[in-house]
Amino acid sequence: MRKKRGHADDTKLVDAGRPPASAAYPVNPPVTRASTILFDTYKDFQEGARNIVYGRFGTDTHRALEAAVTDLEGGVRTHLTPSGLSAVTASILAFVKAGDHVLISDGVYDPTRGFCERFLKRFGVTPDYYDPQIGAAIADKITPATKAIVAESPSSLTFEVQDLPAIAAAARKADVKLIVDNTWGAGYFLKPIALGAHVSLQAGTKYLVGHSDALIGAITCADEVCAEAVTQSLRQLGSSVSADDAALALRGLRTLSVRLKRHEQTGLALAEWLAARPEVSRVLHPARPGAPGHDIWRRDFTGASGLFSIVLAPVPEVALEAFFNAMTLFGMGFSWGGYESLAIPSRPGKWRTATVWADPGPVVRIHAGLEDPGDLIEDLDQAFAAMAARQ
Numbered sequence: 045m046r047k048k049r050g051h052a053d054d055t056k057l058v059d060a061g062r063p064p065a066s067a068a069y070p071v072n073p074p075v076t077r078a079s080t081i082l083f084d085t086y087k088d089f090q091e092g093a094r095n096i097v098y099g100r101f102g103t104d105t106h107r108a109l110e111a112a113v114t115d116l117e118g119g120v121r122t123h124l125t126p127s128g129l130s131a132v133t134a135s136i137l138a139f140v141k142a143g144d145h146v147l148i149s150d151g152v153y154d155p156t157r158g159f160c161e162r163f164l165k166r167f168g169v170t171p172d173y174y175d176p177q178i179g180a181a182i183a184d185k186i187t188p189a190t191k192a193i194v195a196e197s198p199s200s201l202t203f204e205v206q207d208l209p210a211i212a213a214a215a216r217k218a219d220v221k222l223i224v225d226n227t228w229g230a231g232y233f234l235k236p237i238a239l240g241a242h243v244s245l246q247a248g249t250k251y252l253v254g255h256s257d258a259l260i261g262a263i264t265c266a267d268e269v270c271a272e273a274v275t276q277s278l279r280q281l282g283s284s285v286s287a288d289d290a291a292l293a294l295r296g297l298r299t300l301s302v303r304l305k306r307h308e309q310t311g312l313a314l315a316e317w318l319a320a321r322p323e324v325s326r327v328l329h330p331a332r333p334g335a336p337g338h339d340i341w342r343r344d345f346t347g348a349s350g351l352f353s354i355v356l357a358p359v360p361e362v363a364l365e366a367f368f369n370a371m372t373l374f375g376m377g378f379s380w381g382g383y384e385s386l387a388i389p390s391r392p393g394k395w396r397t398a399t400v401w402a403d404p405g406p407v408v409r410i411h412a413g414l415e416d417p418g419d420l421i422e423d424l425d426q427a428f429a430a431m432a433a434r435q
């Protein structure tokens with residue numbers, strides 16, 4: 045007999061989405077690749093309520109991952125998408141039509157803003173941006189045409205933490221859907237649905253997959269009405285996810301908690317060391333006192349992942365180039381959430397419209413990987429020396 049499902053997240057990560065018991069059965073669900081699903085009889089073909097119908101809608105492999113993410117996020121249903129960005133766009137499209145208005149955090153993942161500006165606008169949906177630290181004052185930005193709020197907490201690149209319960213309360217009062225991009229919290233450190241969100245989505249590409257070898261998105265809904273809207277959105281878009289990628293994400297999910305705790309520890313150690321460096325003017329890490337929204341992070345999150353930023357004091361471009369070229373353990377590349385450390389330069393002020401980014405120096409976004417923290421600090425130390433040599 046299967047055990048009764050445990051309540052703690054660490055138990056859910058191990059227990060959810062496992063194959064049903066039989067006389068002898070594998071630990072993991074098989075990877076079922078399919079386009080055509082065959083029905084044995086005419087009656088089977090005509091029957092309405094079926095879990096597996098056609099490859100585009102997923103197989104038992106997808107169902108297993110969906111069940112595990114639903115359990116983790118605390119929602120009613122999860123839909124998988126081919127990437128994190130498609131999870132964002134399909135969620136927004138589920139709730140808007142021509143003439144509607146959507147509120148988007150000014151600190152949102154840049155391609156989300158790109159979708160609003162270059163796509164939604166063409167179909168008569170108007171995006172409007174808000175300060176990620178707006179809290180309950182979001183109510184003043186809601187109009188009768190507002191249909192969705194897209195919050196991402198903390199912000200990409202700049203890591204402001206949002207007051208989701210306050211935003212959710214304002215959204216629900218006005219019958220507006222609150223969509224939260226929960227990639228940083230990975231469904232583990234933050235529970236947007238418990239805080240009032242209608243949708244919690246994540247780029248599973250990051251921590252669920254955890255090994256930088258697959259792209260996938262997950263949309264978890266708080267109620268069946270939202271879940272049905274997302275089902276329709278994905279159907280009309282023709283979205284589908286490969287069984288192999290779903291299996292990789294499910295495999296990654298099994299070790300999510302141990303990896304996240306190590307990413308957290310190393311991230312905090314790097315942030316602490318960086319805060320004391322003269323080259324660093326600010327550390328943007330939600331778990332550090334003084335970071336924007338830190339008190340809210342303490343109230344709503346149970347931990348911090350390994351992604352944060354530092355703002356450097358202004359440096360000549362050649363010195364910044366020397367800093368990046370000198371690093372040997374930190375790779376330069378997009379995405380994050382894998383076992384390896386990363387560092388990329390960025391200029392968050394470039395995209396902002398609702399808030400002003402006043403820091404003059406460049407921002408460096410860091411992903412703390414699973415390497416030895418001492419080795420990582422040594423690598424940063426010698427990179428700062430290379431930077432100084434060019435100043």
Ligand SMILES: *Cc1c(COP(=O)(O)O)cnc(C)c1O
Pocket residue numbers: 127128129130132153196200225227228247248249250259260261379
């Ligand atoms: C990476 C990321 C995405 C997009 O995920 P992809 O799988 O690369 O499409 C969306 N939101 C956030 C916050 C991200 O960091």
